[in-house]
Amino acid sequence: MTAVTTAPPTAAPVPKKKHRPRDTIAGWLFTAPMLVILGLFLVVPVGMALWVSFSDWTGRGSPFSANVAFVGMKNYQDLLGGGGLAERDFGTSLRNNAWYVVLVVPIQTIVAIVLAVLVNRQVLKGRGFFRTAFYFPSVTSSVAITVLWLFLFGATGAVNKVLGFLGIHGPSWFQDPSGVVHNILGAFGITQGPAFLTDNTVLGLPLWDWLAGPSVAMSAFIIMAVFTTSGTFMLLFIAALQNLSGEVQEAALIDGANGWQRFCYVTLPQLRPTIFTVVTLGLIGTWQVFDQIYTGTQGGPGKTTLTPAYLSYTSAFESQEWGRGAAIAFVLFVIIVFFTLLQRLVLRERPVSRRHRRIYGAPSQGAGK
Amino acid sequence: MSATPVVAERRSGPPAGSLPAGKPSRSRFRLSTSSLLYAVLVVIAVIYIGPFLISIATSFKTDADAATDPLSLIPQTWSTAAYAKLFLNSDFPTWFTNSVIVTVFVTAGRVFLNSLAGYALARLEFRGRNLVFAALIAVMAVPGVVLLIPKFLVINQLGIYDSYAGMIVPLLVDAAGVFIMKNFFESIPASVEEQARVDGAGTFRIFWSIVLPMARPALITIVILSFQGSWNELSHFIISTQSPGLTVLTKGVASLASGQLSQGTQYPLKLAAAALMTIPVAVVFFVFQKRIMNSSDGSVKE
Numbered sequence A: 001m002t003a004v005t006t007a008p009p010t011a012a013p014v015p016k017k018k019h020r021p022r023d024t025i026a027g028w029l030f031t032a033p034m035l036v037i038l039g040l041f042l043v044v045p046v047g048m049a050l051w052v053s054f055s056d057w058t059g060r061g062s063p064f065s066a067n068v069a070f071v072g073m074k075n076y077q078d079l080l081g082g083g084g085l086a087e088r089d090f091g092t093s094l095r096n097n098a099w100y101v102v103l104v105v106p107i108q109t110i111v112a113i114v115l116a117v118l119v120n121r122q123v124l125k126g127r128g129f130f131r132t133a134f135y136f137p138s139v140t141s142s143v144a145i146t147v148l149w150l151f152l153f154g155a156t157g158a159v160n161k162v163l164g165f166l167g168i169h170g171p172s173w174f175q176d177p178s179g180v181v182h183n184i185l186g187a188f189g190i191t192q193g194p195a196f197l198t199d200n201t202v203l204g205l206p207l208w209d210w211l212a213g214p215s216v217a218m219s220a221f222i223i224m225a226v227f228t229t230s231g232t233f234m235l236l237f238i239a240a241l242q243n244l245s246g247e248v249q250e251a252a253l254i255d256g257a258n259g260w261q262r263f264c265y266v267t268l269p270q271l272r273p274t275i276f277t278v279v280t281l282g283l284i285g286t287w288q289v290f291d292q293i294y295t296g297t298q299g300g301p302g303k304t305t306l307t308p309a310y311l312s313y314t315s316a317f318e319s320q321e322w323g324r325g326a327a328i329a330f331v332l333f334v335i336i337v338f339f340t341l342l343q344r345l346v347l348r349e350r351p352v353s354r355r356h357r358r359i360y361g362a363p364s365q366g367a368g369k
Numbered sequence B: 001m002s003a004t005p006v007v008a009e010r011r012s013g014p015p016a017g018s019l020p021a022g023k024p025s026r027s028r029f030r031l032s033t034s035s036l037l038y039a040v041l042v043v044i045a046v047i048y049i050g051p052f053l054i055s056i057a058t059s060f061k062t063d064a065d066a067a068t069d070p071l072s073l074i075p076q077t078w079s080t081a082a083y084a085k086l087f088l089n090s091d092f093p094t095w096f097t098n099s100v101i102v103t104v105f106v107t108a109g110r111v112f113l114n115s116l117a118g119y120a121l122a123r124l125e126f127r128g129r130n131l132v133f134a135a136l137i138a139v140m141a142v143p144g145v146v147l148l149i150p151k152f153l154v155i156n157q158l159g160i161y162d163s164y165a166g167m168i169v170p171l172l173v174d175a176a177g178v179f180i181m182k183n184f185f186e187s188i189p190a191s192v193e194e195q196a197r198v199d200g201a202g203t204f205r206i207f208w209s210i211v212l213p214m215a216r217p218a219l220i221t222i223v224i225l226s227f228q229g230s231w232n233e234l235s236h237f238i239i240s241t242q243s244p245g246l247t248v249l250t251k252g253v254a255s256l257a258s259g260q261l262s263q264g265t266q267y268p269l270k271l272a273a274a275a276l277m278t279i280p281v282a283v284v285f286f287v288f289q290k291r292i293m294n295s296s297d298g299s300v301k302e
Helices: A021-053 A074-081 A085-119 A127-139 A142-152 A158-165 A180-187 A195-199 A216-243 A246-254 A259-270 A272-286 A291-295 A308-317 A322-346 A354-360 B031-059 B063-068 B081-088 B092-123 B129-140 B144-157 B164-171 B175-187 B191-198 B203-214 B216-231 B235-240 B249-257 B267-287 B289-294
Strands: none
Touching: A021 A322, A021 B092, A021 B129, A021 B144, A021 B164, A021 B203, A074 A085, A074 A322, A085 A127, A085 A216, A085 A272, A085 A308, A085 A322, A085 B031, A127 A216, A127 B031, A127 B267, A142 A158, A142 A216, A142 A291, A142 B031, A142 B249, A142 B267, A180 A216, A216 A272, A216 A291, A216 B031, A246 A259, A259 A272, A272 A322, A291 A308, A291 B235, A291 B249, A308 A322, A308 B144, A308 B235, A322 B144, B031 B267, B063 B267, B081 B092, B081 B267, B092 B129, B092 B164, B092 B175, B092 B203, B092 B216, B092 B249, B092 B267, B129 B175, B144 B164, B144 B235, B164 B235, B175 B216, B191 B203, B203 B216, B216 B267, B235 B249, B249 B267, B267 B289
């Protein structure tokens, strides 16, 4: 994307694309519907909501009417340091969603890579069938899948039946608010955190509770997320695998690398751009858990499946706390942007380290093209 | 490359001579390995497909049967009570009709408007194009859930809350779709258009009768994505409608799941609804399966 300079052409003849006057009219006409719709339903709303998040609007009348007051940072303060229920609920929702992100993003990425590598063999019979089977959950709606999950993960449901065959007594999934990490610690007899964890709170929630892990109910949603997204990401990885050059693989083969080594040292580094894409999409998606909660648990049991997106919705539409709901949405927006930028830093192309350069005997520029 | 940390492990027999690009596969990999691979794949496939089979089977069971034997794929007694109730004694037909209406309009709108905008961004050298493009990128960065309250505010202000207009118009364009079309149009050689220009055809004429017919693969991608997107959309309809007559499938089935019109669990009923709402997307998926599976983006050349 080159910026178009509107400066008069200087002495140096810069080869610049000329605007055709006819194209200007057509161009704006062609993009007008898009600009109007995206402007009206994306750009304007963000501005409006930003105002609402600084106001005390109660949902009656227009948010721009005279009786709506500017309350400054009050809505944000309630959330991030008010000391009340609003802060504790927000902290709880962040805790729940953070565990969800931390588990879903890596698992779905790894599962997608494994599926892609398994299915991408030339000699495999029935490749089409397997690809279709793995992708199919991705086309169904989140509502339908949630209904199915409520049935499968019932206390006496299909999942617990299967676990029963294996001699495991399954939990009553969607009714169980206990944290997975706490349960594991509990198995070792640790039921009470050390004092510095139980006495110090962040966002109204003791540190010990931040470390509870996802609740058993949330775990069922985590499994569901992997189930419904790994197929889509598998397709991205298959496309990437088919674009890899065979020469590097051949070189590794001739060097005597076995299959596992070829995968780790040759294929995986070449997949880096795709992994970057998948992790980015995963991060953006997993911070916005809404449909499943609305359909399935409405935040229960014990608020352990409450997510910021769902809390934002209920604050505004059910509790009529519109300013607070809008503020939650903006905090969530900031979180998503922050994490996207953070993983850009973490997963960026690094120059090859000195140690590796010695090993490879050539200054390479990492993966990519 | 002699100092690689890889331990040399010479394989018996020469490596396969000419490898197909990108797929290094050994021509003969051992039987045990391959049968293990198949076993693994079959198990995973069962895990991925099983839930849907169970859901269809359960929708034909009686309530008691569904509760006592949730895993069986054969109902004890075949019962179509769930379907009868959905079609005759619930708002399900209304939900279905609304979903169809919305999906048809949104898909048609997106095919036309996304390609219009995509064409302008790809081909028309107009003043301000880069600005429009930068705005499009910025818009793509806004997460959808953040827009729930804001969108409601605007729809309410415009006076189209609780109407088909409020359900359909905001979905008529999507930034990702514009992107797909733009990338595709950039991949078409410009010579055809130049020829038509010389012949004196207008911009819209060139777009409509020359470029658009060439864009079929990308248009089909847009159809698939729009159909799936609007059929499966939930949150937008939650904030744009409230009357029962405008409820779409996702919203209706979600209310079923949280226990309206039911005594007891009524799993066969809920799963029947879930199965029925999956059929249209499944059909679209199987019809266009080849294209979905072979394309990583819209610009696939045939």
